[in-house]
Amino acid sequence: MTAQPLRLAVLLSGRGSNLDSILRACAAGTLPARVVQVISNRPGAGGLTLAAAAGVPVAVVDHRQFADRAGFERALDAQLAAVPCDLVVLAGFMRVLTADFVARHRGRLINIHPSLLPEFPGLDTHARALAAGVAEHGASVHFVTAAVDGGPLVAQIRVPVRADDTPDTLAARVLAAEHRLYPTVLGWYARGRLTLAGEQVQLDGLPLAAPVPFAAAGERDD
Ligand code: GRF
Numbered sequence: 391m392t393a394q395p396l397r398l399a400v401l402l403s404g405r406g407s408n409l410d411s412i413l414r415a416c417a418a419g420t421l422p423a424r425v426v427q428v429i430s431n432r433p434g435a436g437g438l439t440l441a442a443a444a445g446v447p448v449a450v451v452d453h454r455q456f457a458d459r460a461g462f463e464r465a466l467d468a469q470l471a472a473v474p475c476d477l478v479v480l481a482g483f484m485r486v487l488t489a490d491f492v493a494r495h496r497g498r499l500i501n502i503h504p505s506l507l508p509e510f511p512g513l514d515t516h517a518r519a520l521a522a523g524v525a526e527h528g529a530s531v532h533f534v535t536a537a538v539d540g541g542p543l544v545a546q547i548r549v550p551v552r553a554d555d556t557p558d559t560l561a562a563r564v565l566a567a568e569h570r571l572y573p574t575v576l577g578w579y580a581r582g583r584l585t586l587a588g589e590q591v592q593l594d595g596l597p598l599a600a601p602v603p604f605a606a607a608g609e610r611d612d
Contacts (some may be wrong), residue, residue: 406437
């Protein structure tokens with residue numbers, strides 16, 4: 391196995407708290423990786439400030455500057471190609487990517503989604519989970535395919551839903567869980583333990599029959 395840290399490109403659109411958790415894990419040495427660039431489709435994204443403060447090169451590829459999705463994605467691809475990376479990490483990236491883009495990065499494109507997929511794909515997951523009256527909610531990490539929030543699942547973390555939860559309190563509980571889940575899963579990839587073969591996720595060379603379950607607390611970070 392290579393001694394070089396895995397090179398991550400992080401794509402985001404907003405606040406960047408997941409980016410922060412990734413940067414912290416890299417700095418702590420628990421995630422043997424390096425964020426080589428952060429790309430935002432929104433010029434004002436908080437994640438850009440965070441990245442710059444950490445000395446990570448940043449770029450903006452503003453989707454509003456392009457006539458169509460294909461043009462936006464060509465620019466995104468050009469920016470990704472400008473700084474070589476091993477894995478493209480979506481961390482609150484709020485643009486749907488086309489099948490062509492996803493195919494070009496297949497097996498090297500990973501996302502975190504704030505629900506226990508296949509429950510609640512799409513937006514407003516916390517309000518929808520509360521409206522549905524579920525007892526548990528959480529977050530999922532999956533490889534990205536053309537199916538929006540439908541790619542092969544790698545791991546999920548569960549949190550309880552409380553009777554007095556609002557979408558905001560539930561979101562905060564899920565987000566804290568995301569910050570443990572994502573760096574851990576990226577660590578598996580960085581250590582060569584995690585791959586995608588066709589539609590099949592493999593961990594340690596074995597096909598994963600179901601997403602790896604994380605409890606909200608106490609899971610080992612290896
Ligand atoms: C997270 O809830 C993530 O699961 C979702 O978007 C949110 C991004 O939050 N895809 P942040 O920008 O990482 O703080």
